[in-house]
Amino acid sequence: MNGAQSLIRTLVDSGVDVCFANPGTSEMHFVAALDTVPEMRGVLALFEGVVTGAADGYGRMADKPAATLLHLGPGMVNGLANLHNARRARTPIVNVIGDHALTHKGFDAPLESDIDGLNAWTNGWSRTSGDPASVGKDAAEAVAAARGGRIANLVLPADVSWGEGGEAAAEVLPPAPATVADDRISEVADALGENTVLLLGSGVTRERGLRAASRIAAATGTKLFAETFPARIERGAGLPAVDRLGYLAEQVQWQLTGVRNLVLVGAKAPVSFFAYPGKPSELTPDGCQVHVLAEVGDDVLDAMERLAEAVAADTEPVLKEASRPELPTGDLTPQNWADVIGALLPDGAIISDESNTSGILVPTATAGAPRHDVLTLTGGAIGQGLPVAVGAAIACPDRPVVCLQSDGSAMYTMSALWTMARENLNVTTVLLNNRAYAILRMELARVGVEGAGPKAKSLLDLSTPDMDFVAIAQGMGVPATRARTAEELAEQFQRALAEPGPHLIDALVPPLL
Amino acid sequence: MNGAQSLIRTLVDSGVDVCFANPGTSEMHFVAALDTVPEMRGVLALFEGVVTGAADGYGRMADKPAATLLHLGPGMVNGLANLHNARRARTPIVNVIGDHALTHKGFDAPLESDIDGLNAWTNGWSRTSGDPASVGKDAAEAVAAARGGRIANLVLPADVSWGEGGEAAAEVLPPAPATVADDRISEVADALGENTVLLLGSGVTRERGLRAASRIAAATGTKLFAETFPARIERGAGLPAVDRLGYLAEQVQWQLTGVRNLVLVGAKAPVSFFAYPGKPSELTPDGCQVHVLAEVGDDVLDAMERLAEAVAADTEPVLKEASRPELPTGDLTPQNWADVIGALLPDGAIISDESNTSGILVPTATAGAPRHDVLTLTGGAIGQGLPVAVGAAIACPDRPVVCLQSDGSAMYTMSALWTMARENLNVTTVLLNNRAYAILRMELARVGVEGAGPKAKSLLDLSTPDMDFVAIAQGMGVPATRARTAEELAEQFQRALAEPGPHLIDALVPPLL
Known part of the structure; x- marks a missing residue:
């Protein structure tokens, strides 16, 4: 098989079976290889910002990466804005960035540009496959990196794609997230109470995390907020209801009035979205102590559930009752x-x-x-x-x-x-x-x-x-x-x-x- | 005046009076400052790729830069693809990239990203204005850099934009292009003839350059081609007609068949747009000697006209006669x-x-x-x-x-x-x-x-x-x-x-x- 075939086979064997694509000439062997791996679905989009945004939406809901197919540096730049959002969401994505053949790189052909610089901008995992035999292994490692919550950028030169000698590689598992130490949980347990806020972020804005948080709140009087822009939050009747911090700095300041302890759970301490003349950037109230239960990349959910067991073993979560607004009438309004x-x-x-x-x-x-x-x-x-x-x-x-x-x-x-x-x-x-x-x-x-x-x-x-x-x-x-x-x-x-x-x-x- | 006002005043005083814009919160003071400098026209576009592409088209036709207004790194990435085209066209453009306030940079707010890395990708001139008093000077230097044929990226932090103490700066002239030495012109003159091609690029695909080239061709039998994708080429009845090199490598190989001397005039030696298995990337024929009359950045037009004076002082250019195809009938075809x-x-x-x-x-x-x-x-x-x-x-x-x-x-x-x-x-x-x-x-x-x-x-x-x-x-x-x-x-x-x-x-x- 050629490099492209080994890449797609490896992706599928690693659980990646959707590829959002906007291909060009340098990706033609990848495109042709799609027909040799029936399990891989190719989805065409007419602009790379749609490609990467779709991969972001897919990853948030599927809890596994989609692949993208992008056409050299100029194709990748069009996808960077939604990769920026995906990076903030910690969405797993494997970008396959087609590039000129290695033999063609030195000639500064019109589409040549610094792809490594773009990879760096995504703050992700990056590699250029150097020969067909290593593409499979590179792809398996890219999937593992993505599953760890990063953008993975795999650059595929055209001659590596079309060259024979490709070998599909076995799935590589990402490293397990770090378990939070008991004493950190104890420290946070001591800080819970009515003047404390748990700020819920990555990993704890879905049912299990919310239920644990709700039990803690019910048992201790601690307040709950979700971060302003969660990647995915589960809500509605039958689930604990947790408000998000506001977009406006003034809202957050109001929400955090009187808070003495702020506990970060896979979230960062709140900062203003933009700077405003004479207003603070940091929104943690003066004198409020910041505690970290778990950082992004830790086993945040496990920490949350252990904290719940420690302080609310016998407490049930408070679940939102079903209720809907009445259907309104009249001209549309913002309300x-x-x-x-x-x-x-x-x-x-x-x-x-x-x-x-x-x-x-x-x-x-x-x-x-x-x-x-x-x-x-x-x-x-x-x-x-x-x-x-x-x-x-x-x-x-x-x-x-x-x-x-x-x-x-x-x-x-x-x-x-x-x-x-x-x-x-x-x-x-x-x-x-x-x-x-x-x-x-x-x-x-x-x-x-x-x-x-x-x-x-x-x-x-x-x-x-x-x-x-x-x-x-x-x-x-x-x-x-x-x-x-x-x-x-x-x-x-x-x-x-x-x-x-x-x-x-x-x-x-x-x-x- | 504040930093934004000094920036716009300096741009106008330097001859830049159109700004293609897609602003965000961090650019609000720039937007407000537009009303204080009546000579500056603001043109709204709904996507940064339109902003930068419009600036490219403007620069190619106006022979001077437009400014753009872009919203932090994520706004800039959306404009990079057309900046890539503009870079290849050597179009003068001054990008004003709004950024978070300097006091806000350290907090990794959601839109924070590595703008310096993006600036580097454009291969252009780049600077971040550090205080309101230096914005005017920075802007004048940005315009000078752009006029030299580069993308100029001026990063404007929000607090530098809104801060008082701005000072408009006087126009800065770009360095004059290098004059080509006489012996290089003599060397090229010796190589002219029926087995020679003059390849016309930056600076010589408009009337004066084409007329000089046509005189040389008429006097010496030298063949003329323009580069495949000129930034701007003047043509039609009353002008010398010069074919462009083809997009397909096969076309170029056919066009250059039998050529023994290839003279580059503000152009690069032709390479294939993409690599193809088993086909060469370089399209200069085997055994053909490559000469450089003038490089991009030299005073290419001057060199061309001096060459024409040297070899074709008494020769008139060959001008295309007016002719049009007849209006066709029937279903539309590619022809x-x-x-x-x-x-x-x-x-x-x-x-x-x-x-x-x-x-x-x-x-x-x-x-x-x-x-x-x-x-x-x-x-x-x-x-x-x-x-x-x-x-x-x-x-x-x-x-x-x-x-x-x-x-x-x-x-x-x-x-x-x-x-x-x-x-x-x-x-x-x-x-x-x-x-x-x-x-x-x-x-x-x-x-x-x-x-x-x-x-x-x-x-x-x-x-x-x-x-x-x-x-x-x-x-x-x-x-x-x-x-x-x-x-x-x-x-x-x-x-x-x-x-x-x-x-x-x-x-x-x-x-x-």
């Missing part, structure tokens, strides 16, 4: 559209949330809805929502995916809609079309700009011309409708969920501000 | 659509060419059309055509811009259409919709893959679902029509050119292969 979602969210839904300012009331409106997962914008690089929905739908074909997507961010990776149509994915996109970079209108004031002029305001405005997302979606093969009232949104949302395949609702929701 | 363009191309047009395989006959069909400029895909990073058209139209508001754009590549930066509508730019886009990555179908065979299977073929296919570019364009505010026949294309092309503002024609041209 009532969220109630429509809360009233109608189907059981087992996966929400890909890039609703930004429009979505500020969604967590409240959906708190008592049937159990669901929420995938958030972990790294702040916009254009994540639609691609993550693609990946989640491929990971979980039997679950409804609801993509709550702001207009400005949608334009970054709009062609994800085409992949939804091509793969007939059960994704219902609610496009929050407020015709503005509304978050920047808010931020303009928050950073201290007074009396912004017409040029400044113009750069935050998306209404000249208005975008017609019904037309754009239909142009990419996704059935689409427009909702101006809560009744229309409810009717269209129900119908989209009832029909197979993707749908988009262009929801004309006015800006919050 | 006849190019004749429609050749028959109807308006005087003074600027062609942004990303037509790829569909455009293979465009140079022939337009050779005798009225004088025009062609901007090509210099770096191979697709998604350039529409953004470059935006920038060209802003640089040259009185000239018609014709964007010849392949379907697959269009999907990378489609939101450029929205900016065309917003700015009411005179761009006529002919969208070559062959519903395939047709170039990859060709490349699949050329790299030696035989009998590609259904999965491989599926990854090169854009027909499931078909994209409706009329709907997509209309959704972004650009009037659009669909052409299935040559007559329809001709009628729609003429009408689009006659009306102000942008138009798109979804031309259903079958694949070449």
Whole structure:
């Protein structure tokens, strides 16, 4: 077999059987090799930001990596923004980056660039396969690195891909996460109480972690928060309800008022998303002591459950009761559209949330809805929502995916809609079309700009011309409708969920501000 | 004034008065400062690949830099692919990359990343402004570096932007290009003749350079070629006609058959775009001697004109006579659509060419059309055509811009259409919709893959679902029509050119292969 065949065979044998791809000439042997390994599914996307965002969504829901196929440095750069989000989410991803043949590297052909520099930017595991015989081994190690919660970048030169002598390699297991020492658990146990907050992050925002946290809270009076942008949080009726820290520094300061002990559980101490003149970057209250139960990379869930056993052995978690908002009526508002979602969210839904300012009331409106997962914008690089929905739908074909997507961010990776149509994915996109970079209108004031002029305001405005997302979606093969009232949104949302395949609702929701 | 105000004032005083922007919170003071410097025009784009591609098109046509405004590392990565093309084109561009406040850098907030690493990837000039008082000086030096033919990356931390104490700086002139020594010109003069090729690159593919080259060719029998992907080439009736080297290695080998001396004039010796099994990367014929008249960065045009004076003092250039193809009829084919363009191309047009395989006959069909400029895909990073058209139209508001754009590549930066509508730019886009990555179908065979299977073929296919570019364009505010026949294309092309503002024609041209 050639290098490409050994690579794909190794990926499949290591449990990686989906490859999101946007190939070019240097990847043609990889593409051809897909037909020789029937277990590997290739999913075409029309832009690398969709490729990597889909791999992120897939990894968050499948708990294992997808592969990507990227075309040299210029293909990789297009995928970096969503890899940035994936890095923040600790999503396992194996990037296969096609490169020029090793014999061709020295000639500075037009697409030549410094791929190593890009690999470094991802803060991940990186290797260039040097010959066909080593590709399999390299791939197995890439999968192991990815499973450890990193981006793995495997550079595949074209002649290594097409060269004969490839050998499939056996799966390599990632190192086990470090177990937290007993005395650290004891120290944290001593700090629990009403003036203490447990801040839940990587590994403990799903059912088991939340149940353990809820028991601790119930037994000790400790408060719970999840980090602002969890990679994946399970919530809804029948699960413990945990609020997330706010996006705005002012919200976090309010949430942490009077807290004397902050316990980090796979999370970092909160910092402001941006700096603002005269305001602090660190949001831990003055005089509050920070404790670390478990760091990212530790066996965070195990530590959490041991802490629960230590302080709440006989305590049951507090579970959210089922409750839904009433279906609202009238013109859409920043408030009532969220109630429509809360009233109608189907059981087992996966929400890909890039609703930004429009979505500020969604967590409240959906708190008592049937159990669901929420995938958030972990790294702040916009254009994540639609691609993550693609990946989640491929990971979980039997679950409804609801993509709550702001207009400005949608334009970054709009062609994800085409992949939804091509793969007939059960994704219902609610496009929050407020015709503005509304978050920047808010931020303009928050950073201290007074009396912004017409040029400044113009750069935050998306209404000249208005975008017609019904037309754009239909142009990419996704059935689409427009909702101006809560009744229309409810009717269209129900119908989209009832029909197979993707749908988009262009929801004309006015800006919050 | 604050740092942002001093930056914009300095840019304007240095001749930079257009800023393509996609701002975020960390750039809000820059955005607000636009209103304090009336000479600076801000142009909003919905994705950074449009921002940087527009700056590339602007720079190629205006012969001076535009500024860009990018949002931290994740914003910059989205713009890197078109910066790669701009680097290959040696287009002057000043990127202003907003960053977190210096006081906020240490906290690893979600959008934090290694911007220095990205700057390095562009192979450009880079600096981070450390305080408001130095921003003006830094900006003036950035403009000088850009004018020298490099990407200039100026990182602007938010607190340096908002801090008071900014001072506008005077223009800094770039160093003059190196003058080529007389003996090098003599050496090249001795090598001229019928077995010699002058390969024309940076600086000599416009009127003056072409006229000098044509005189040399007429006097000595020397053959002329332009490099495969010139940043900008002037052509048409009344100018010397110079063919470009082909994209395919086989074409170049045929074009250079029997050549004994290859003279590089602001160009590099030709190499294959990609590597192919068993085929050479270097395309200079065996035994051919390579001479360098002038390197990129030298005063290439001066060297060319001195060479012409030395060997062709009394010789006139050979100018292309006006001629146009007849308007074809019948269903669109890969051949006849190019004749429609050749028959109807308006005087003074600027062609942004990303037509790829569909455009293979465009140079022939337009050779005798009225004088025009062609901007090509210099770096191979697709998604350039529409953004470059935006920038060209802003640089040259009185000239018609014709964007010849392949379907697959269009999907990378489609939101450029929205900016065309917003700015009411005179761009006529002919969208070559062959519903395939047709170039990859060709490349699949050329790299030696035989009998590609259904999965491989599926990854090169854009027909499931078909994209409706009329709907997509209309959704972004650009009037659009669909052409299935040559007559329809001709009628729609003429009408689009006659009306102000942008138009798109979804031309259903079958694949070449």
